[in-house]
Amino acid sequence: MPELPEVEIVVRGLRPDLTGRRVVSVESTWPRLIVDWPLEAFAARLIGQQIAGLRRRGKYIICDLSDDTLLIHLKMTGRLYVVAPEESNESDRWLRVVFGLDDGRELRFSDLRKFGRVYLVPDAGQVVGKLGPEPLSDEFDLEVFCNLLKGRQGTIKPLLMNQGFVAGIGNIYADEALWQAQIDPHRKADTLKEAEIARLYHAIRSVLQAGIYHEGASINWYRKADGSTGEYQEHFNVYDRQHEPCPRCGTPIRKVKLGQRGTHYCPTCQV
DNA sequence: CGGACAACCTGGCGGC
DNA sequence: TGCCGCCAGGTTGTCC
Numbered sequence: 001m002p003e004l005p006e007v008e009i010v011v012r013g014l015r016p017d018l019t020g021r022r023v024v025s026v027e028s029t030w031p032r033l034i035v036d037w038p039l040e041a042f043a044a045r046l047i048g049q050q051i052a053g054l055r056r057r058g059k060y061i062i063c064d065l066s067d068d069t070l071l072i073h074l075k076m077t078g079r080l081y082v083v084a085p086e087e088s089n090e091s092d093r094w095l096r097v098v099f100g101l102d103d104g105r106e107l108r109f110s111d112l113r114k115f116g117r118v119y120l121v122p123d124a125g126q127v128v129g130k131l132g133p134e135p136l137s138d139e140f141d142l143e144v145f146c147n148l149l150k151g152r153q154g155t156i157k158p159l160l161m162n163q164g165f166v167a168g169i170g171n172i173y174a175d176e177a178l179w180q181a182q183i184d185p186h187r188k189a190d191t192l193k194e195a196e197i198a199r200l201y202h203a204i205r206s207v208l209q210a211g212i213y214h215e216g217a218s219i220n221w222y223r224k225a226d227g228s229t230g231e232y233q234e235h236f237n238v239y240d241r242q243h244e245p246c247p248r249c250g251t252p253i254r255k256v257k258l259g260q261r262g263t264h265y266c267p268t269c270q271v
Numbered sequence: 272c273g274g275a276c277a278a279c280c281t282g283g284c285g286g287c
Numbered sequence: 288t289g290c291c292g293c294c295a296g297g298t299t300g301t302c303c
Contacts, residue, residue: 075297113280170296
């Protein structure tokens, strides 16, 4: 589900509620989501630690604690929200982990498909160390992007979604970026010309920023930290718009399978 | 390095 | 209405 913009919005929404809080309890009805820890040991290690801050790296939510680091990946259907214990939420039906906080509220992790993951490690690098650059950071400039592409012979769309290449781009934003850059998703990375690489670089940053501006895309499962939906889905140009006219040239948008993923593009103006 | 595929899970939807 | 197959915003491991 959530790609970089959605995770960024969740982090921004949770930050005021979590910063400075201390974990006082941990419960889980599906402890398999917790990586490499039996539930009892996980809880024992976590309880008492204070949340110093909240940040994002790629699609990971990173909670810096007084001693360790807690990382959460929402995968396809994960949701994270803070509520009072007596308060019910539409997502509670798929509640998997509940973290009690010292202000009496709860951080709840719900996940219909149970793909989500929770990590507790001394150093965040153990989990996010192999991710590619943050596409919205200052370090990610056009030259860096050009160098990353050098020697890459794979198909451009799956490459964009490779988290070790660039962090945070998923299926929606890959399709939208390629549409904006007018590049056919089937193209091999090493056939892109200089002007096309520049267009793609700017398109990646532009669609991710637009996603954040519109507070994420809510197709089915994504919710902001307060439970409301984002609205970037109202601004899709190709994603989930098969058979509709391309906003640029009017040709019906085509949907194909590429790298095992549904891929939406305009067969006329993406070349 | 790259591509194909299975696994991990549940639920919604279209087709018959 | 009911059942079946397919699809879904992600990642990882295996095999070729």
